[in-house]
Amino acid sequence: MSSNQYDLLIIGAGVSGSALLYLCTRYTNIKSIAVIEKYAAPARVNSLSSNNSQTLHCGDIETNYTLQKALKVQRAARMLRNYAVAQPDAHHIIFRYPKMVLGVGEKECQLLIQRFEVFSPYYPNLKLLDKKAIARIEPNVCIDGNRFRDDEIIALGSTDEYTAVNFEALSRSFVRQAQITAARHPDKIVDIHYNSNVEHIKIVNGSFLVETQNACYRAATLVACAGGHSLKLAHDLGYGHHYSVLPIAGSYYFTPHVLNGKVYTVQNDALPFAAIHGDPDVLVPGETRFGPTALVLPILERYNYRTLPDFFRVFRFDRRVAKVLWDLLRVKDIRRYMFKNLLFEIPLIRKWLFLKDVRKIIPSLKFGDLRFAHKVGGIRPQLIDKNRCELLMGEAKINTGSGSIFNMTPSPGGTSCLENAEIDMRTIAAYIGAVIDEEQLQQDLLVDDHMHSTDDFSGVVISGDDAA
Numbered sequence: 478m479s480s481n482q483y484d485l486l487i488i489g490a491g492v493s494g495s496a497l498l499y500l501c502t503r504y505t506n507i508k509s510i511a512v513i514e515k516y517a518a519p520a521r522v523n524s525l526s527s528n529n530s531q532t533l534h535c536g537d538i539e540t541n542y543t544l545q546k547a548l549k550v551q552r553a554a555r556m557l558r559n560y561a562v563a564q565p566d567a568h569h570i571i572f573r574y575p576k577m578v579l580g581v582g583e584k585e586c587q588l589l590i591q592r593f594e595v596f597s598p599y600y601p602n603l604k605l606l607d608k609k610a611i612a613r614i615e616p617n618v619c620i621d622g623n624r625f626r627d628d629e630i631i632a633l634g635s636t637d638e639y640t641a642v643n644f645e646a647l648s649r650s651f652v653r654q655a656q657i658t659a660a661r662h663p664d665k666i667v668d669i670h671y672n673s674n675v676e677h678i679k680i681v682n683g684s685f686l687v688e689t690q691n692a693c694y695r696a697a698t699l700v701a702c703a704g705g706h707s708l709k710l711a712h713d714l715g716y717g718h719h720y721s722v723l724p725i726a727g728s729y730y731f732t733p734h735v736l737n738g739k740v741y742t743v744q745n746d747a748l749p750f751a752a753i754h755g756d757p758d759v760l761v762p763g764e765t766r767f768g769p770t771a772l773v774l775p776i777l778e779r780y781n782y783r784t785l786p787d788f789f790r791v792f793r794f795d796r797r798v799a800k801v802l803w804d805l806l807r808v809k810d811i812r813r814y815m816f817k818n819l820l821f822e823i824p825l826i827r828k829w830l831f832l833k834d835v836r837k838i839i840p841s842l843k844f845g846d847l848r849f850a851h852k853v854g855g856i857r858p859q860l861i862d863k864n865r866c867e868l869l870m871g872e873a874k875i876n877t878g879s880g881s882i883f884n885m886t887p888s889p890g891g892t893s894c895l896e897n898a899e900i901d902m903r904t905i906a907a908y909i910g911a912v913i914d915e916e917q918l919q920q921d922l923l924v925d926d927h928m929h930s931t932d933d934f935s936g937v938v939i940s941g942d943d944a945a
């Protein structure tokens with residue numbers, strides 16, 4: 478029986494919140510857990526299948542990741558894979574495609590050769606592919622007209638791995654499995670409150686009082702997995718005031734089927750955002766999707782302009798935010814990149830401009846092949862650290878040390894959902910004295926984990942005093 482009072486309350490049923498729900502229900506003895514979600518179903522925002530790139534990031538072909546970051550992401554990806562392949566509907570959740578990162582020109586090719594030497598001991602399936610080997614996997618990358626392209630190319634990639642995830646289907650699976658587990662244990666309560674928008678949180682007599690538009694919930698512990706909205710909720714409780722959110726929208730373009738798998742391009746080190754890639758959309762057979770672009774937009778949810786006031790509440794523009802933005806704009810490459818991404822949104826010219834970038838991957842692609850993907854692509858809530866005057870990349874977590882955690886999850890937040898949730902589960906369990914079934918967790922999700930460490934959060938953790 479639900480009583481609006483819980484041991485753990487999770488805000489947001491995207492892939493982060495639903496992964497935490499699943500882990501805490503399945504592997505701890507926490508008795509009562511609720512999820513509050515403002516929409517009518519899980520994963521309607523960034524975890525929606527059409528709003529992200531659907532990539533299971535393993536770290537090998539992401540040239541913006543160092544080896545250290547890559548190995549952390551690899552662990553997170555393995556946890557996700559171990560969960561997904563064991564599900565009865567695995568074929569709706571996780572997918573095998575070839576994947577590669579393509580180097581074009583001497584400099585990029587040299588970089589990939591060096592990367593292969595460093596990374597291949599940790600990634601046994603990774604192969605260095607020359608033009609002919611690339612052509613066997615992705616003929617359209619190598620052929621320009623009826624002959625091989627002239628420029629020097631090389632790729633790093635693998636052909637038989639899980640590389641794509643429908644994060645929306647994964648979120649639904651987590652919720653379903655949590656409910657099934659709770660149904661088998663009459664002493665456990667799992668409540669999911671949809672269509673409930675958390676408007677305000679306060680602390681009363683040591684518990685969290687969470688108010689939605691038509692109900693009030695009390696909880697001993699609270700984890701916000703609400704994307705950019707998490708920072709607003711943290712501010713409500715007096716935490717994270719020295720953080721601001723810079724929302725970076727990503728758009729995509731569709732073409733007819735030209736790629737069999739994922740083809741990433743080499744990252745420009747001067748840019749804070751990943752270079753575009755092309756790949757199949759797991760829900761749109763017969764087409765290839767290219768993107769994402771990177772456009773600063775003053776909203777927290779894509780195509781939802783009612784989140785404009787929410788943006789201004791968390792943006793908190795001041796001298797320090799201005800400095801971070803100014804420092805970004807001072808770099809010529811970033812300035813040009815941001816301007817170009819703005820143009821990518823303007824009908825008529827955007828296709829011409831985007832075509833130029835896509836031809837790095839598919840040289841023979843024609844103007845008429847490109848179609849802007851309307852209502853596709855979400856928003857990455859990048860944090861600005863006002864104290865350090867820097868833009869933070871990757872996920873960020875505010876652990877207040879007093880029973881509440883706030884997660885902000887740009888890419889690769891989908892891949893890291895279970896690893897992030899593991900960290901939060903351990904924090905919450907320690908706080909309320911709950912027990913974790915380590916043996917089962919190890920057996921199910923961490924079988925190939927040789928460096929089992931809970932310090933493996935790959936993003937930024939702000940904890941204790943620093944959180945305020």
Ligand SMILES: Cc1cc2nc3c(=O)[nH]c(=O)nc-3n(C[C@H](O)[C@H](O)[C@H](O)COP(=O)(O)OP(=O)(O)OC[C@H]3O[C@@H](n4cnc5c(N)ncnc54)[C@H](O)[C@@H]3O)c2cc1C
Nearest residue numbers: 489491492493515523524529530532675727856890891892
């Ligand atoms: C363009 C793009 C490409 C990406 N590509 C990849 C990729 O290839 N691989 C990868 O691993 N990651 C990728 N990501 C990142 C990934 O999509 C996100 O990290 C992940 O979906 C975040 O999940 P989440 O549950 O934290 O947030 P969300 O999925 O955004 O869920 C947040 C939930 O909180 C709810 N909520 C918000 N406020 C409230 C409130 N006040 N009350 C109640 N509920 C609330 C929302 O309705 C929503 O359901 C990409 C992101 C973008 C934008």
